[in-house]
Amino acid sequence: MKISSAWLHEFLPVHKSPEQLDQLLTDTGLEVEGFETIESVKGGLEGVVVAEVIECEQHPNADRLKVTKVNNGKEILQVVCGAPNVAVGQKVILAQVGAVLYPKPDEPLKMKVSKIRDVESFGMLCAEDELGLGTSHDGILVLNPDAKPGTPAAEYLELESDVQIEIGLTPNRADAMGHIGVARDVLAYMACHEGSTATLQLKETKKPVKEADLPVSVVVENTEKCPRYMGITISGVEVKASPAWLQNKLRAVGLSPINNVVDVTNYVMRELGTPLHAFDASVVNGKVIVRTAKAGEKMITLDGVERELNEEDLVIANEKEAMCIAGVFGGNHSGISDTTTNVFLEAAYFQPVSVRKTAKRHGLSTDASFRFERGVDVDLVPYALERAVQLIREVAGGKVGMETVDLYPEPIQKRTVTLCYKRINQLLGHEIAPVVIQNILISLDFEVLSATNEALELSVPNYRVDVDREIDVIEEVLRIYGFNQIPLPEKLNTSLVFGQKPDLERLGVNLAEVLAGMGFHEMMNNSLTSPQYAEKLGGTQFPVEKAVRMLNPLSQDLAVMRQSLLFQAMETVAHNQNRQNPDLRLFEFGKTYSFENDSYSENKRLLVLMTGNKQEESWSQKLEKSTLFTLKGVISNLFERLGLAGFIQEENLQDQSVLADGYQIRILKNVVGTLGWANQKVKKHFGVKQDVFVADLDWDAILDSLKLVKVQYKELPKTFEVRRDFSLLLDSKVRFAEIEQIAKKVDKKILQKVGLFDVYEGKNLPEGKKSYAVSFTFQDVEQTLKDTQVDGIMNSIRTELEKQLGAELR
Numbered sequence: 001m002k003i004s005s006a007w008l009h010e011f012l013p014v015h016k017s018p019e020q021l022d023q024l025l026t027d028t029g030l031e032v033e034g035f036e037t038i039e040s041v042k043g044g045l046e047g048v049v050v051a052e053v054i055e056c057e058q059h060p061n062a063d064r065l066k067v068t069k070v071n072n073g074k075e076i077l078q079v080v081c082g083a084p085n086v087a088v089g090q091k092v093i094l095a096q097v098g099a100v101l102y103p104k105p106d107e108p109l110k111m112k113v114s115k116i117r118d119v120e121s122f123g124m125l126c127a128e129d130e131l132g133l134g135t136s137h138d139g140i141l142v143l144n145p146d147a148k149p150g151t152p153a154a155e156y157l158e159l160e161s162d163v164q165i166e167i168g169l170t171p172n173r174a175d176a177m178g179h180i181g182v183a184r185d186v187l188a189y190m191a192c193h194e195g196s197t198a199t200l201q202l203k204e205t206k207k208p209v210k211e212a213d214l215p216v217s218v219v220v221e222n223t224e225k226c227p228r229y230m231g232i233t234i235s236g237v238e239v240k241a242s243p244a245w246l247q248n249k250l251r252a253v254g255l256s257p258i259n260n261v262v263d264v265t266n267y268v269m270r271e272l273g274t275p276l277h278a279f280d281a282s283v284v285n286g287k288v289i290v291r292t293a294k295a296g297e298k299m300i301t302l303d304g305v306e307r308e309l310n311e312e313d314l315v316i317a318n319e320k321e322a323m324c325i326a327g328v329f330g331g332n333h334s335g336i337s338d339t340t341t342n343v344f345l346e347a348a349y350f351q352p353v354s355v356r357k358t359a360k361r362h363g364l365s366t367d368a369s370f371r372f373e374r375g376v377d378v379d380l381v382p383y384a385l386e387r388a389v390q391l392i393r394e395v396a397g398g399k400v401g402m403e404t405v406d407l408y409p410e411p412i413q414k415r416t417v418t419l420c421y422k423r424i425n426q427l428l429g430h431e432i433a434p435v436v437i438q439n440i441l442i443s444l445d446f447e448v449l450s451a452t453n454e455a456l457e458l459s460v461p462n463y464r465v466d467v468d469r470e471i472d473v474i475e476e477v478l479r480i481y482g483f484n485q486i487p488l489p490e491k492l493n494t495s496l497v498f499g500q501k502p503d504l505e506r507l508g509v510n511l512a513e514v515l516a517g518m519g520f521h522e523m524m525n526n527s528l529t530s531p532q533y534a535e536k537l538g539g540t541q542f543p544v545e546k547a548v549r550m551l552n553p554l555s556q557d558l559a560v561m562r563q564s565l566l567f568q569a570m571e572t573v574a575h576n577q578n579r580q581n582p583d584l585r586l587f588e589f590g591k592t593y594s595f596e597n598d599s600y601s602e603n604k605r606l607l608v609l610m611t612g613n614k615q616e617e618s619w620s621q622k623l624e625k626s627t628l629f630t631l632k633g634v635i636s637n638l639f640e641r642l643g644l645a646g647f648i649q650e651e652n653l654q655d656q657s658v659l660a661d662g663y664q665i666r667i668l669k670n671v672v673g674t675l676g677w678a679n680q681k682v683k684k685h686f687g688v689k690q691d692v693f694v695a696d697l698d699w700d701a702i703l704d705s706l707k708l709v710k711v712q713y714k715e716l717p718k719t720f721e722v723r724r725d726f727s728l729l730l731d732s733k734v735r736f737a738e739i740e741q742i743a744k745k746v747d748k749k750i751l752q753k754v755g756l757f758d759v760y761e762g763k764n765l766p767e768g769k770k771s772y773a774v775s776f777t778f779q780d781v782e783q784t785l786k787d788t789q790v791d792g793i794m795n796s797i798r799t800e801l802e803k804q805l806g807a808e809l810r
Contacts, residue, residue, distance in 0.1 A: 003182055004038075004252035005163040007271070011183035013198040014190075018163045021186070028185045029479045030176055031168040038162045038252045041132045041154075047099030047111070048126070048153040049073065050143060053090045061117040068125070070094055073150015080121035085139035091147040092140050093126045103130045133157070158244045162252040172466035174374035178273030181463075188443035188480050192436065199443075205386040207404070208232055214401025216284055216344050221291040225314045226326065228349040228378055228408040229290055230385050233281055233401035234392055235342045237261060243395055260395040261336045261343060264388055266367070273463075274347065274376050274384040275368035277316075279323060281342035281401075283334040288344065289317045290326065297322060300332040301364075313358045314350065327355040327372035329364050342401070343392070347385035349378040349412075352465075357552060377463030378412050415460045416449065419473045427474060430486045440480045441473070504703055507642075508589055514641055515587050515608065518634060523588040525568035528558035533567040537682055539657025548593045548600060561593035565607040566658055566694060570678065570686040573611060577688060583612030589699065606702075608634060608695040611688075628662060631693040632675060635665075642702065643709035646744075650737045658682050659694065667705045673697035717781040721752070724776045724794050726801075727810040732761065732770045734805050739774060742800050747793045750785065753777040771810060 009015060016024065022032045051070040059065035059080065066081050072094055079094070086092070095101055101109045109130075114121050128136040131153070147156060167182070175181045183200060190196035214233040220226050239259050241247075246267060247257040253270050257263050265276040279288075293309035299322045300306045307325075309315065314326040323334035327350040336343065356373035359365060385404065392398065419441075425431045438448060438456065447459040460467045467473060478486075512522060534544040541564075548561040562568065565588055576584055587608045594601055610626040617623060639645045649666040653659060653676050662676020678692040728739075740754045758773035765771060776797070778790050801807035 001167045001169045001177065002253045003165050003167060003179055004249065005165060007162075007179050007249060007252065008165075008183055008186070011180060011200060012186060013196065016186070018165065021165060024186060024189050025165075025167065025182070027479075027482055027484070028189055029170070029173065030182060030185060033166045033168045036164045036166070038164045039159070041159055042102040042105060043100050043108075043132075044161060045099075045101075045131065045153045045157070045159060048093060048095045048101070048131070050147045050149055050151040050153060050156050051077075051092055051094035051125075052149045053086060053088055053092060053125075056086055056088050059117060059119060061119070065117065067119055070125070071149050072096065073148070077122045078120060079123050079125055080116040080119055081125045081140065083125060083127065083140040085142065086125060090140075091143040091145060091149070093131060093143070093153050095124045095126050095130075097123055099123075101126070101130055102132050105132075159248075162248070164252055164254070171374060174371070174376065174465050175273070175463045177371050177374065177376070178269070179271050181273055184444065185480075188440060191443045192440055192480050193482070202383060203387065205383065205390050207386060208389045208400045210401070210403050211399040212236065212401045214281060214342055216281065216286055216288055216402060216405075218288045218405045218407060219290070220407050221289065222314060223407075223409055225292070225351045225354040226290045226348060227351065227410065227412060228381055228406075230347045230381055230407070231288060231344060231405045232385060232389060232403075233342065233344050234389065234398040235281075235401040237341060237343055237392065237396040237398035239336060239338055239340050239396065246395060259336060259338070261340070261392055264391045264395065265345075267391065268384055268388045269367060269371070272377075272380055272384050272387070273371055274380050275327070275371050276384060276388050277324060277330060277346045277368070278336050279316075279334050279344040279346065280336060280340045281344045282340075283318065283323060284344045285318050285320075287319050288346075289319070290348075291315060291317060293322060299323075299325075301325065301329045302332055302335060303329075304332060307362055310358070310361055312354075313361070314354055316346065325358060325362070325364075326350055328359050328362070328369045329366055343398070345385065345388060345392070347381045347388070349376060349381055360552060360554065363555070375463075375465035377461075379462050382406065412462055414447075414462055415468060417458050417460055417467070417470055417473050418455055419458055419470055420455045422454065423470060424474050424477065427471075428478065428486055429489060432477070432481060436481070437477055440477050444476055444480070446473075446476075502706060507703070507706075508699075511606075511638060511641065512587070512589070514638065515634075518585070518637070520585040520587050520608070520634075523569065523572055523586050525562075525565070525572070525588060525590065526558065527561055527591060527593070528554075529560060529562040529568060530557045531560045534560070534563060537567065537658060537685060538563065541657035546594045546596050548595045562590075563592050563594055564658070564696070565590050565592065565605055566678070566682070566696060569607055569609050569694070570682060570688060570692065573609070573688050573692055574686045577690075582690060583616070585610050604699045606695075606697040606699045608638075608697070609692060610634070611690055611692040625691075626693060628675070628677060628693050631695055632663075635673075635675060635695045635697075642706065643711065644702070644705055647705065647708055649741075650735070665697070667701070667708070670701055670705065671698070672701045672705065714781070717779055719780060719782075719784050722778045722785050722790055724778070724790060726772075726774045726776070726794075726798065728772045728774060728801065729765070729769055729808040729810050730772055730805060732768050734770075734772075734807075736772065736774075738805060739772065739801065739807075742804055743776065743797050746796045746800055750778045750780045750789070751776060751793065752779050 005018060018035050025032050049072050051072045053068050053070050055069040057067050059067050064082055066086055068079050068081050068086060069076050070079055095111045097111050097113055099111045103109060111123055125140045128134040128141050169176060187198055187200055212235045214235040216233055218231050220229050239261055242257050242260040242263040246263050250257050250263060250266060255266055261278050265278050269275045293311055293313040293315050295311055297309045298306055315322040316324040316326050323331045350372050352373045352375045355369055359369040421434055445461040448456055449459055450457040531547060534542050534547050538544060547563060550559055553559040573584060589606055591602050591604050610631045614624045614626050614630060639648055644667060647667045650663045653662045653664050653674055659674060659676035660679040664671060665673040673696055675695045678694055736756045743754050755775040756772060757775055760771040778785055
């Protein structure tokens with residue numbers, strides 16, 4: 001949020017530099033994110049003064065030029081001027097030699113002595129656009145006759161320089177959405193730390209008194225969504241450009257002036273944090289109805305877009321149609337225009353939840369909705385209306401056309417909170433004097449209902465919507481007292497925390513480090529995704545009926561919780577592929593969500609993905625494409641790292657809607673993942689042209705399986721390994737995993753490892769057969785192995801392979 005330093009100082013008794021405000025506001029919880037110097041006109045018109053034209057003659061060498069002599073208050077200067085309206089006796093604006101103008105923000109124009117058609121000119125008489133004050137170039141700017149020559153133009157035109165302060169406003173600080181709220185914190189800080197007795201003074205206003213006859217009746221049909229509504233009319237206004245002071249104030253906070261009536265509503269909103277809205281009273285047509293929208297009702301908003309309203313949307317309507325989306329956006333036909341003469345002015349308090357839902361539903365974010373959805377001060381609404389009426393009459397004229405309408409059937413009651421001194425000292429580890437605590441709270445508009453030596457009974461102002469509990473009040477005391485004022489203890493105590501073993505969080509980090517070490521990069525995708533993925537690609541595996549839908553989605557592309565990590569991973573692959581980065585190794589830890597049998601469930605999963613080449617292009621090695629078996633090796637390493645490799649079983653993948661082929665991974669009877677590649681339909685949907693190999697692992701099931709792992713520490717063996725090889729002729733359907741399982745069942749003591757180092761199919765082999773070259777590694781940690789031991793086990797393995805798989809030794 002942007003605030004103006006000059007505007008803020010209207011409520012402060014002493015001047016604070018931007019650097020002082022930076023420290024002070026940040027300490028009180030309104031973090032300052034930056035400063036920017038704001039000038040009404042770039043350069044501040046330095047070197048530009050008021051001058052009087054004392055002579056004006058025709059240029060001897062040009063029909064459209066005049067040679068003038070002007071008095072700048074110090075000397076008489078000759079200036080060549082091409083303006084058709086220049087004349088003797090005029091008070092004008094003179095840009096003297098050396099002055100720099102900015103007719104366009106990025107194109108400075110420096111004044112220097114020049115010859116124009118052989119006549120010297122010492123400066124320039126300026127038009128409105130040349131000064132950066134507007135767009136008119138019809139002639140030079142002619143001032144009032146009482147203007148004094150030599151007066152700096154910036155002083156005469158009441159130009160101001162200001163410092164714009166950017167505050168990172170947190171959602172809970174609704175009280176600081178106007179300059180008065182920020183000033184309140186500054187004054188509270190000064191009272192606590194500088195002994196200041198200054199209090200926040202609102203500008204004096206008077207209750208509007210009816211002077212003309214412009215009645216409008218008001219009916220609030222939905223008092224739940226609109227607890228308080230006020231309105232008043234002003235007749236005979238003149239809509240025009242705002243005076244300089246009002247335009248400067250708005251520009252200082254990043255707003256563009258529109259017209260005097262609308263500018264007043266924006267000014268009051270930025271001053272008090274209370275949004276207002278002005279209607280053309282001729283469109284109101286005598287009656288305002290605050291109601292919810294009708295089914296299928298439409299209206300055109302100020303941005304020219306026709307919007308279909310929801311039955312939950314609160315609108316401000318006349319008897320025929322909706323004129324405004326309450327608290328969010330005005331209508332295109334009911335706003336203030338140059339032809340408006342009568343105004344209906346609205347000030348209200350709308351329910352924050354209702355405003356937020358409506359704003360999100362229509363994808364709108366306005367200054368008004370920003371404030372209403374956080375909660376404005378319901379007690380400040382009457383003052384805001386009076387302030388706006390006063391300012392509109394000041395800048396646009398007009399008369400009050402009716403008595404003020406104030407519909408507030410069930411006033412919002414202030415909350416009460418009990419604050420114990422002992423609790424403050426206990427939490428802070430530091431004692432704050434009761435009188436200091438009371439002074440801080442009083443300076444923040446808390447009312448002390450009763451006080452004892454032990455506690456305070458407090459009434460919380462309605463604008464502090466975030467203060468409900470004792471701890472909230474303690475936070476208020478601490479942020480004004482100063483976190484930096486709490487001394488560090490001389491001794492720090494800590495306690496040992498015993499966590500579960502294994503540490504599941506650390507285990508996930510370790511596995512991520514293993515993957516990173518193998519060249520993988522971690523993805524992080526949103527848990528919200530598009531329902532189209534389930535509708536078009538999910539099939540029976542991820543049906544749309546099981547999707548968890550959002551009640552109030554931010555957009556249609558983020559309307560459901562994801563059922564699989566794959567679809568967003570494919571988005572990532574497509575994004576990289578389209579940017580000349582097709583060789584990818586990616587992984588993601590994330591949750592998936594589903595709805596089935598009237599209950600919701602979530603499941604943490606690990607998705608590992610490979611596509612493109614195995615390694616970067618290099619002169620020293622031939623490029624090879626990643627394959628399913630490349631990824632399978634990675635997954636085997638992960639299970640080895642977890643100690644679960646000995647429990648893994650594989651079987652052919654079936655009934656998968658998103659994977660074309662591959663394996664299903666089991667630990668005992670539990671399915672813990674699938675391994676395959678994205679099918680053609682999935683690739684085509686995302687525009688991916690190359691094979692994408694995917695391992696989708698159930699991380700929750702894997703963690704549950706860790707109970708099978710018993711970690712034992714033992715010495716490194718002192719004996720040597722012994723290796724034996726088999727060359728086997730097998731049916732082409734036989735997988736290596738089957739050979740490995742059979743071999744390990746034969747011997748579980750000295751058979752350490754089974755490996756596959758060659759596969760051959762084709763010429764010189766019978767049809768439907770293939771050749772596997774398999775290695776067997778043996779080791780006894782206690783004694784050196786003998787050939788008879790190893791040969792006996794190898795014979796047993798051969799026998800089992802022949803019996804179970806029909807294997808033949810080659």
